[in-house]
Amino acid sequence: MLNKESGYVKKELPGNIAKIGTVFFAVGLILGTAGYFIEPVRASFSYLVAFMFLVSVGIGSLFLVALEYLAGADWSTPFRRVSEFLSSSIPLLIIFALPLIFNMNSLFHWTHTEAVAEDAVLQGKAPYLNSSFFIIRVVVIFGLWSLFYYLLSKNSRGQDSTGDQRLTKRNIVLSGIFIPLFAITATVTSVDWLMSLEPHWFSTIFGVYFFSGSVWASLAALTLIVVLLKEKGYLSQRINNDHYYSLGTLMFAFTCFWGYIAFSQYMLIWYADLPEESFWFLQRWTGGWEYFSIVLILAHFIIPFGALLSYPAKTNPRRLKFISVWILCTHYLDLYWLTMPNLNVSGFVFSWLDFVFPIGILGLIILIFNINAKKYNLIPVGDPKLQRGLDFTLH
C-alpha cells in the first residue's frame, strides 16, 4: 500500500555497478599495497588523504540524515536512504584506519620520542598528542559514530515494514544527541588526523573547516546519486525540480560556508602574521604548492559559486551531475592540500600513488552503496513524512 503511494517499485541496481566497484577497489588495494612496499611513507600519506575522504563523506552523510530528522525536513525524505547508504562506511572506518595506525611513525612527527624530547612545544602537547591516547580517541569516536549509524539506520529501515511513527520520534531524539556529539568528534578527528600532521601549528577553526568540506562533499555525493538514480528510474518519478533546486541550494550554501571559513582562517593568520602560525600557509605557497592553493580558491569557491548561482543551474540534471563530480574532486584536492605539504615540505613531488588510493576508495564507496541498495529499499516507504516529501513544492 505504501509502495503504491510513492510510485516506488524496488528494482535491483544493474549488475555491472558491483563489477565496477569491485574492479576499482581491487585495483586500489593491489596497487596500493604494492606502492606501500615501494614507498611506505608516501603511500601512508596518500592513503591518509583517501581515508579522510571516506571519513568525511561517511560522517557528512550521517550528519545530513540526523539533520533531516532534527529539522523535521520532509523534502529530503524521498532520498534520505542515499545518505544512509553513503554513511554505511562508518562501521568499517576502524578497519580502514588500521594501516594508518600501524604507520603512525611515518605520518606523525609527534610519535617520535626523540623529537619530542628536544622540543618544548611538543612536550607541552604530549598529554594530548601521544600514541596511546590517540588510539583511544580513534576507537571511541569511530565506535560512537558506528553506534549512531547503527541505531539511526535500524530505526529508519524498521519503518519500511511496520510504518511505526514512534521510530521517527526515536530517531529525532537520537539525532538531537548525535549532532552536538558530532560537532565535538568531527573536530577532534580533524585535529588528530590532519592538523596534528604539523604538530606545531594550530588553528581553532580547523574543525569547522573540515566540517564544511565534509558536508559539502556529502551533499555532492547525495545529489549525484539522486540525479543518476532518478534518471534511471530507481527512485520515485515524483522527485522534481524543487527537490533538485533544494539540493543545489544546499551545495551553494556550503560552497559559501567553506569560503567563509577558509577565508576566516587565512585572514586571521595573515593579519597577525605570527611566525608560529603563518609558516603553515607559507609552506603552501612555495615549491609548487602555490598552484594548488590558487586552484583551491578557484575550484572550491569561485567556480562552484558562479556555477550554482542561477536557478537553471540548480535544476538542470546535467549541470547538477557535473558540479557534483566537480565538488567531489575538489574536496579530495582540499584534503590533499591539507595533508601532502606536510610530507613534501619544500615543494610538490609527483607520485602515481596519489591516483591509486582514490580509485580504491571510490570502488569501496560504490561497493558498499550497492550492497545496501540490494538489501534495503531505496526509498523509506514507511516514513510518515514520505508523502509530504513527494508533494514538496517550493513557490
Add this chain to the structure above:
Amino acid sequence: MNENKNLYGVTALFDSANEIIHAAKEVEKAGYKNFDVNTPYPVHGMDRAMGLKRSTVGFFTLFFGFSGTAFILLFAYWTMSVNYPMVIGGKPFFALPSFIPVTFETTVLLGGIATVVGILAVFFNLPSNNHPLHDTDYMCSVSNDKYGIVIEAEDPKFNENEVTELLKRLGAKKIHTVMNPGKESFPIFEGRFVVFLILVVLVVCGGTYFTLNKVLYLEPFDWMLEQDKLIPQEKSTIFTDNKGMRTTIEGTVARGYLPYPFKGQTIPTETLANPLLPTKKVLEFGKGKFLTFCSPCHGNYADGDSRLHGQFPNPPTLHSARAREFGDGMIYHIIVNGQNTMPSYETQTTSEERWAIINYIRALQRAKNAKPTDLQEVQKELGVNVK
C-alpha cells in the same frame, strides 16, 4: 471591459489554502491576467497555480550586489592607497585580504537594500504609498486568517458580473468590489509625518551620541578602562620618582644604535664615511627604509612632494645641487640630528639602515640627473636600446 472608471477590482475571500490554490488555477484558466492572491503566509505551489513566470528580481539584486563590490573595492583602493596611504601592520597599501570582509558586507548590503527599496518602489508606486486595497476589510482578513484573490478592473477580460459569478462558483465566502481612492494624496509628504521623521532622526542621533560618549563611560560599563598597567606618559606610584616610563640605565647602547660622535653640531666639522657599498641588496633594503621613514615628507622619489597635504612644511627636493653635493656623512648627520623643521630620525633607524637609505638617495639622485653616458652604460648592461 470595464465601464466603471473608479472600480479597482473585485476581491474574494476563501477559507483554506487548498481552496485558494484551486481558485487561482481556475482564474488563470479563465484567461485573466491582472489578478493577484493575498495570503497570510507563503502558500507553496502558488506560483505554479497562478501561472507566474520566474521572477527577475534576482538579476536586480545581482547587479546591485556587484555594484557594491566594485564600489567598495575602488573606495578602499582610493582611500588606502591613493588619498591617504598608510603602512598598517607592515602590510602593503592595497592589502586585499583585509578588504574582503567589508567587500562582502557591502555586496550583501547594497544587494539587499536595493532589492527591498526597488520592490517597495514598484509595489507601492512611491512616493505614493496608497494602494486601493489598503485599509479594506479584505486586507485585514488576508493578513489574519483568510486567503484572498483580487481580479483587477484593468484586466482586458474584466466584467464585473462575470467576475463575481466566477468567484461565486469557485466557492468564495465574501465578495467585495474595491474602488480607487478618489484623491491622490501622498501621506509621506504630510507635515505631521515629516516632523515625525525629523524627530526620529534627532532622537536616534542624540541617543547614539549619548550612549557612545556618555553611557559607556558610566559605572558598570567602564570596567575595561580601569586597568592596572602603566600607561605611557602617565605617572606611576611604584617608582619613587613617580615616572611611569623608565629611562635606560646610563650608558646603555641598543643593538645597532651606535652613538654618533658628532651629535648636536649644526655644521659638523667632520663627518663619517659610508661603510656600505651600493649593491643591489643594500639598495633594496635602503629603498624599503626610505619609503617607510622618509617618503611621507620627501615623496617616493625625494622630490619634496609630501603626502601630508600641508600638515607639515614640505621639505626641499633632494635633487638640488646643494643636496647632491652633500657628502654621505652629511646626510647621515641630518638623519641623526634633524635639520631645522625636520625631526631627528636617530631613534627610528639603526646606523646600517641610515647608510642604506643614503645609498638609495644617491641612486635616486643619479637617476634624476642622468647623463648620456649613464644611458650608454645601461644599454651595455641590459643589452637593449634605451632612449
